[in-house]
Structures are given as C-alpha cells and as structure tokens.
Amino acid sequence: MTTPTGDPGPTDAGEEAVETPLLSTPAGGVPTVVTDAAGLAATCAALAAGRGPVAIDAERAHGFRYSTRAYLIQLKREGAGIHLIDPIPFTGSDRPADLSDLGRAMDDTWILHAASQDLPCLAEVGLLPKRLFDTELAGRLLGYPRVSLGTLTETLLGVRLAKEHSAADWSQRPLPESWLRYAALDVELLAELRDILARELETAGKAEWAAQEFAALAEGAGAPVPPRPDPWRRTSGIHSLRTPRALNVVKHLWTTRDELARKLDKSPSKILADRAIVEVATRDQPGRQQLREIEGFTRRQAKRYEANWVDALARAAGTPRSELPAMHLKSDGPPAPRSWPRRDPAAAERLTRARAHVSTLAEELSVPAENLISPDAVRRLAWRPPNPLDGDSVDAALADLGARQWQRQLLAPTLARLLDDAQPTRG
Structure with missing residues (x-):
C-alpha cells in the first residue's frame, strides 16, 4: 500500500485543480432535536430497527463551561437516519441524564472520531460501547499526517464538510439551525469513512493492531479518572515562579477560582486568566491594591469576585512556612x-x-x-x-x-x- 499523504496528487501541466465539493447539509436534512421522553422513545425504536454500526458524536462546551457534559448527541444508523438528542432536558437537579435505553438500542459497533474525547461525556449519560471503531485513531495507525474529521473526509471521500462552528458554545439554547446542520454533518459520512479505513487497515496488515486499540478504548469507557495531584500546578506560567510563598499564592487563588467556576458552571478562564494569577504571585505581600493594578483582576467578571480574591490572598499570607507547597511535586516516574x-x-x-x-x-x-x-x-x-x-x-x-x-x-x-x-x- 502506498503511504498516505493526505495531499492532492500532482496535476498535468496546464490542468486546473478541481475544488473539492462542499457538503453543507445532510442528505436527509436536519432532524428536529429530541428533548422529551416521547421523542427519545421514538429515537430508540428507530435505531433498534436500523442496520449495521452506529455513528455517534457529542458536542461539549469546552472553554465556556466548567463541566465536560455533552450538550448535544448526534447519531446515525443505516435505515434509521440521523438523530439529534439534547441531554439537558433529561438531567435532574442532582443527577446526570440517563440515556441507557438509547445505549441498549445501539447494539452494534459504535463509530466515533477521536473517541477518547467523547467517551467520558457519553458514559456520564449512561452510554457505553461494547465495540467501537475510532476513525481518527485508524488514520493515525495508517500514517495519515493529518487526521481531523474534515481532512480525512476530504482525502478519502472527496467531500469537504462545513466546519465553521467547531468552537461554539453548545450550552447555548436554543441552538441555531446552522449549528445543528454542522453537528449532523459530523455523523453523516462516518460509516462510509469507517468502511474505507477498515479496508486500508486490512490491506496494510494493521487491522489487528486497530482491533486491540479499539478494544482497549471500549473497555476503559466509563472508568473513573483518578484525580490529578495538585492540579493548580498546571497554571500557565507557573514555571516562572521561584519561591514556595509565590506558589502558595497561586494555589489559593487557583482553588478559589475553581470553586467559583464549579458553582457557576463556567470555564475558569472566563472568570480569571492564569496570567493574572501568576502576575499577582510575583508581587511582594499582595493584597487588594495589587489586585487593582493587574488588568486581569479589573475585568468585569473577575472584579465581581474581588472579595474572594482578597480572602484567598489573606489565607495564603497566613500559611505557616512548614505548610508551604514544595517547589516540585514528587513523581513516581523517572526524573527529567x-x-x-x-x-x-x-x-x-x-x-x-x-x-x-x-x-x-x-x-x-x-x-x-x-x-x-x-x-x-x-x-x-x-x-x-x-x-x-x-x-x-x-x-x-x-x-x-x-x-x-x-x-x-x-x-x-x-x-x-x-x-x-x-x-x-x-x-
């Protein structure tokens, strides 16, 4: 097999390049979003009556919300068409949505692109695959240099997908029609893409490799993620700080911001930027006045919680030397x-x-x-x-x-x- 490059082949002298056609809407149109029990039951029945693998995708609100929940789930199966499900109406005040009935209707292989990104939010609503095929991972094993869904679809199927809403806030309601069209396209051609990649894996002698990788992904779906020790140490720019006292300021401000973000279900960066936290940590005995001299703390969202930041700085200042964080976290792995x-x-x-x-x-x-x-x-x-x-x-x-x-x-x-x-x- 020729090593794939993802690039268009050379053209003869004088031959004009033909632009790849753009697919801007699914062949069957954009379905109505399912938001109630009756609609969910109809979707389950349709999928159960369908044939073959199920293409599935989820949209989150990364960068806008604290949670990593799914705000839209897209499904397609031969004979059943495309279905769009809003999980939020099925979510209780103290529990996530339970869409396990939907999972039981999808009794064949799931086709996902970059499965590790979507499996956690799907597991949260009771959707766990028995078998799966990851088109992104298949592309990697085959040596494609670019493995985004759009690139693989264009390379292997000769179709460009409209991808203009990839960074949208999917927690917004109602979802605009153009966004729903984009979301439906994410599953429109997944089955066709999977068929081509599966054949290429077989030809390249890599089908068993892929099967083992896919089995590991399916087996690990829904497994709890162990908490990261000292997550505040991942604050961008923290490497520039040189004292335990400065690290302690970051720790207290980061923890305060995280508590606010969790309570408000907002992305922490939307409340206060990392660079503002690190900058105030460089100040000598920082307090309210120093906060007001730093741009990040004077923005509307951060200024609203000025009292919280001042309280965090006071707790940091009162930390005994013996309780200050170490400059480096001990690791169970080898050194650098x-x-x-x-x-x-x-x-x-x-x-x-x-x-x-x-x-x-x-x-x-x-x-x-x-x-x-x-x-x-x-x-x-x-x-x-x-x-x-x-x-x-x-x-x-x-x-x-x-x-x-x-x-x-x-x-x-x-x-x-x-x-x-x-x-x-x-x-």
Missing part, C-alpha cells in the same frame, strides 16, 4: 531525561538507544511514534529496566505500563537487546 547523563549515564544511553529504535520502527511502519509506544513507557523502561533483562521480562514490563500485545510483539525483543547492550560492563 536532561538530568540522566549526570545522574545515571547508563540509563541515558539506554534511553537514547530505545528512542532511536522506536523512531526508526515508527517511520518504517508509518505509525506515529507515540502510537507505537507511549513516551512515558519508554522512559520508565530505560530508567529502571527489569531484572533479568530479556524479551519476556520486557514484554511483561510493557504490559504493566499499558502497552497492547501488538506493540509488545513489535518492540519487546529488540528493546531487551538494546537495553542490555547499554548496561554497565559487568565484572
């Missing part, structure tokens, strides 16, 4: 690779060899290196290789790190040899 030549030259050599092999093999197979094996797994293996160091032990170590069987079969034997060759000379 840049320190390896000094701390453990043998480990640095192992990492260099392992990375080079992964990069070469990824290029040979036309698979992104990060899809061949996670960079974190490579680092952990190189930092502390198993003992004894052989193909079986490396295979087991990679399995513990989440590598699928196809990845281990390709990598374990050679990595074992490369890591062993890089060990210090044994006496």
Whole structure:
C-alpha cells in the first residue's frame, strides 16, 4: 500500500485543480432535536430497527463551561437516519441524564472520531460501547499526517464538510439551525469513512493492531479518572515562579477560582486568566491594591469576585512556612531525561538507544511514534529496566505500563537487546 499523504496528487501541466465539493447539509436534512421522553422513545425504536454500526458524536462546551457534559448527541444508523438528542432536558437537579435505553438500542459497533474525547461525556449519560471503531485513531495507525474529521473526509471521500462552528458554545439554547446542520454533518459520512479505513487497515496488515486499540478504548469507557495531584500546578506560567510563598499564592487563588467556576458552571478562564494569577504571585505581600493594578483582576467578571480574591490572598499570607507547597511535586516516574547523563549515564544511553529504535520502527511502519509506544513507557523502561533483562521480562514490563500485545510483539525483543547492550560492563 502506498503511504498516505493526505495531499492532492500532482496535476498535468496546464490542468486546473478541481475544488473539492462542499457538503453543507445532510442528505436527509436536519432532524428536529429530541428533548422529551416521547421523542427519545421514538429515537430508540428507530435505531433498534436500523442496520449495521452506529455513528455517534457529542458536542461539549469546552472553554465556556466548567463541566465536560455533552450538550448535544448526534447519531446515525443505516435505515434509521440521523438523530439529534439534547441531554439537558433529561438531567435532574442532582443527577446526570440517563440515556441507557438509547445505549441498549445501539447494539452494534459504535463509530466515533477521536473517541477518547467523547467517551467520558457519553458514559456520564449512561452510554457505553461494547465495540467501537475510532476513525481518527485508524488514520493515525495508517500514517495519515493529518487526521481531523474534515481532512480525512476530504482525502478519502472527496467531500469537504462545513466546519465553521467547531468552537461554539453548545450550552447555548436554543441552538441555531446552522449549528445543528454542522453537528449532523459530523455523523453523516462516518460509516462510509469507517468502511474505507477498515479496508486500508486490512490491506496494510494493521487491522489487528486497530482491533486491540479499539478494544482497549471500549473497555476503559466509563472508568473513573483518578484525580490529578495538585492540579493548580498546571497554571500557565507557573514555571516562572521561584519561591514556595509565590506558589502558595497561586494555589489559593487557583482553588478559589475553581470553586467559583464549579458553582457557576463556567470555564475558569472566563472568570480569571492564569496570567493574572501568576502576575499577582510575583508581587511582594499582595493584597487588594495589587489586585487593582493587574488588568486581569479589573475585568468585569473577575472584579465581581474581588472579595474572594482578597480572602484567598489573606489565607495564603497566613500559611505557616512548614505548610508551604514544595517547589516540585514528587513523581513516581523517572526524573527529567536532561538530568540522566549526570545522574545515571547508563540509563541515558539506554534511553537514547530505545528512542532511536522506536523512531526508526515508527517511520518504517508509518505509525506515529507515540502510537507505537507511549513516551512515558519508554522512559520508565530505560530508567529502571527489569531484572533479568530479556524479551519476556520486557514484554511483561510493557504490559504493566499499558502497552497492547501488538506493540509488545513489535518492540519487546529488540528493546531487551538494546537495553542490555547499554548496561554497565559487568565484572
């Protein structure tokens, strides 16, 4: 199979490039959005009577809302057409929507694009796949350099999708007709795209690789996400701070902002920008006056909660030295690779060899290196290789790190040899 490029082929001299046709509305039109029990029951019946896999997509309000819930769910199945469901009317005051009846009607493979993005919000409303096919991941395994839905659809189906509302606030009600048209197009051609990608995976000898990846995604759907330790440390620009006292200011302001964002269901950045938090943390003994000198705190949304920010700064100032956060969070993983030549030259050599092999093999197979094996797994293996160091032990170590069987079969034997060759000379 020729390695896909995603680029149009060369044209003969003098030949004019033909513009790819734009698909601006689904063939069957835009259906009415389902907002009540009767409509949901009709959708369940229609999908249950349909045939083959189910194309599914969800729209969230990332950047506008605190929650990651689905604000619109799009579905399409042969013989059933397209269905648009608004989950919000089915949401109780103290519980998420329960659309599990809908899930039972979709008893075949689900087709999603970038499944890991949508599976959490679908699981929240009771939608869990038994089997799935991820068109974005399939494109990655096949070596396509660009794997957005629009690009793959244009490359493989010769059709451009209207994509002008990708960053819209989907929590808005009512949803404009143009937005619904855009949302319906996300599932209009997914089944056709899946058919082509499945054939290419088979031809390339990568169908089993994809099957293992898809099975892992389906198995992990709905699994709780472990809380991130000290999430405030991900504040943009925090790396510029040099003292525990400054970090403590960020911690208290970030936590206050997060509590407000959760209560208001607003994106934290819509309340107060990260850069404003970091800037005030650089001030000496910051208080109300310093807040009023920083642009981010004088904007309307942030100024409304000035008393909350002042209270957070007071709590930060009153924190005993013994309770200040450490400059760096302890990790269960290896240190930053840049320190390896000094701390453990043998480990640095192992990492260099392992990375080079992964990069070469990824290029040979036309698979992104990060899809061949996670960079974190490579680092952990190189930092502390198993003992004894052989193909079986490396295979087991990679399995513990989440590598699928196809990845281990390709990598374990050679990595074992490369890591062993890089060990210090044994006496």
